[in-house]
Amino acid sequence: MTSQTLWRSFGLLQRASTRSFINTGSGRRALSSQSRIPDFAFAFDIDGVLLRSSKPIPGAAKSLALLQEQNIPFLLLTNGGGKHETERVAEISEKLQVPLAPEAIVQSHSPFAELVRGPDELSALENKCVLVVGGEGERCRKVAQQYGFKNVVTPGDIFMANPTIWPFKSFQNYYKDITKPLPNPKDPNDPSRGLKIDAIFVFNDPRDWALDAQIITDVLLSSEGVIGTISEKNGRTDLPNRGFQQDGQPHLYFSNPDLWWAAAYHLPRLGQGGFREALEGIWAAVTGGPSKGVELKKTVIGKPHQGTYEFAEIQLLRNRSRLLGSNIPPLKNVYMIGDNPESDICGANSYRSPHGSKWHSILVRTGVYNGGEPTWTPTTIADDVQKAVEWGLETSKWRG
Structure with missing residues (x-):
C-alpha cells in the first residue's frame, strides 16, 4: 500500500477541510470591485x-508583507515541526514582524491530526495509546x-518506568523532568499484560537516537504492540x-523525510531522514533486510510526497477563499x-494537483542548496526569497 493510499484510507484528504487543530478566524481584506483577483499563489519553505x-x-x-498588501494568497509549507501550529x-510572526494567522502554516506533522478520529471508529486513534517520538523535551507530546x-x-x-530497557544512562537527567507515568505499567510477572502501543509517530527530529x-x-518486534513481548x-x-x-504491531509514521x-x-545537518535511515539499517541487521525479502513497513509524509502537497493545497485554497x-x-x-532540491523542488516538480493548478519550483541559494547542479532541476534559481517572489510576480504579469 502506498503512503498516499494509506492516508486516503484514513480519510486524510477528504477530511482536510474539517481540520480542528488550526484556528480559522482570520479576516478578509476588503476588495473593491475594481481589484484584480490573482489566479496564482505562493508556498514558502521556512528554514533556509x-x-x-x-x-x-x-x-x-518585505516579501510576505508585499503579498499581504496586494491580497496574494500564500502558505508556509515546512518539513519542520515540534511545536503546535499556533x-x-x-514565533515566525514575531521574528519577521509580519502578522501571520495559524492557518497560514502547514508543518510536517500537521496531517497527523487527521488520524485522531479517522474516517470511522475502528481506525480512530483518539483514545488509543500512541508513541510520540522526537522533538525538544515534551513539546511533541x-x-x-x-x-x-x-x-x-x-x-x-518507557525508559523511566523501566530503566533496564536501555543500559546507558546518558539522558537520564534529561528525562526526569519531562516524563510521565505509563498508563499501564509493565507487569514484571506477565509481560503480555504490559503497555500496548497502537501507533508510532515520529513527530520531529529525535534527540536521543539510540533509545x-x-x-x-x-x-515492531513485539506481539500486537505490547512492550516486553516478542512475536x-x-x-x-x-x-x-x-x-x-x-x-498486530502498530503502524510506524514519519513526518519528515529530509x-x-x-x-x-x-x-547542512542531519535531519529526521537521517534517523529513519539509521533505523532502517538497524531493522535490516535485525531481520535480514531486503536480502531476505524483509522491508520496514512505514508511512513517510512531508515534502516531497504527493499527499502532503494535496493537504497543503486544500489549506491554500481555503485561505484563498477567506x-x-x-x-x-x-x-x-x-x-x-x-x-x-530533494524536498521542495522534487515535491513541486512531481506534484499533480487534483484541483487543476500548476506548481512551479523556485530554488534559492540561502539554505541547503549551495551551488552546482541540483539533484532536481527547478523551474528557476533565485539568489533569495525576495528575488524569487519578484520572479513569480513577473511570470504572472502581476502589476500591483
Whole structure:
C-alpha cells in the first residue's frame, strides 16, 4: 500500500477541510470591485528561505508583507515541526514582524491530526495509546495532545518506568523532568499484560537516537504492540515479510523525510531522514533486510510526497477563499519557493494537483542548496526569497 493510499484510507484528504487543530478566524481584506483577483499563489519553505537559525533572511519580511498588501494568497509549507501550529506561527510572526494567522502554516506533522478520529471508529486513534517520538523535551507530546490524542507516551516515559530497557544512562537527567507515568505499567510477572502501543509517530527530529531506535525496534518486534513481548511470527518464511510486522504491531509514521536541513552551522545537518535511515539499517541487521525479502513497513509524509502537497493545497485554497471570497476564478499557478532540491523542488516538480493548478519550483541559494547542479532541476534559481517572489510576480504579469 502506498503512503498516499494509506492516508486516503484514513480519510486524510477528504477530511482536510474539517481540520480542528488550526484556528480559522482570520479576516478578509476588503476588495473593491475594481481589484484584480490573482489566479496564482505562493508556498514558502521556512528554514533556509525565510529564516536561517531563527534569524530572518534579508528580504523575507518585505516579501510576505508585499503579498499581504496586494491580497496574494500564500502558505508556509515546512518539513519542520515540534511545536503546535499556533505557537510556531506566532514565533515566525514575531521574528519577521509580519502578522501571520495559524492557518497560514502547514508543518510536517500537521496531517497527523487527521488520524485522531479517522474516517470511522475502528481506525480512530483518539483514545488509543500512541508513541510520540522526537522533538525538544515534551513539546511533541503536548502537540499530539492538542491535536486530540488522549493517550500519549514517549520513549522517555518507557525508559523511566523501566530503566533496564536501555543500559546507558546518558539522558537520564534529561528525562526526569519531562516524563510521565505509563498508563499501564509493565507487569514484571506477565509481560503480555504490559503497555500496548497502537501507533508510532515520529513527530520531529529525535534527540536521543539510540533509545528511540531501541524502543521503536522493540515495539515492531513485539506481539500486537505490547512492550516486553516478542512475536512468534518473526522470521517465519511462510508469512509475508518473513513474519515481521505481521502480528498486530502498530503502524510506524514519519513526518519528515529530509536527510539534511539548514541550521546555524555553515554545512547542512542531519535531519529526521537521517534517523529513519539509521533505523532502517538497524531493522535490516535485525531481520535480514531486503536480502531476505524483509522491508520496514512505514508511512513517510512531508515534502516531497504527493499527499502532503494535496493537504497543503486544500489549506491554500481555503485561505484563498477567506481572503478573496468564494466566487473567484480558479487557482492556476502556485510558486513553491524552497532551498532543498530533494524536498521542495522534487515535491513541486512531481506534484499533480487534483484541483487543476500548476506548481512551479523556485530554488534559492540561502539554505541547503549551495551551488552546482541540483539533484532536481527547478523551474528557476533565485539568489533569495525576495528575488524569487519578484520572479513569480513577473511570470504572472502581476502589476500591483
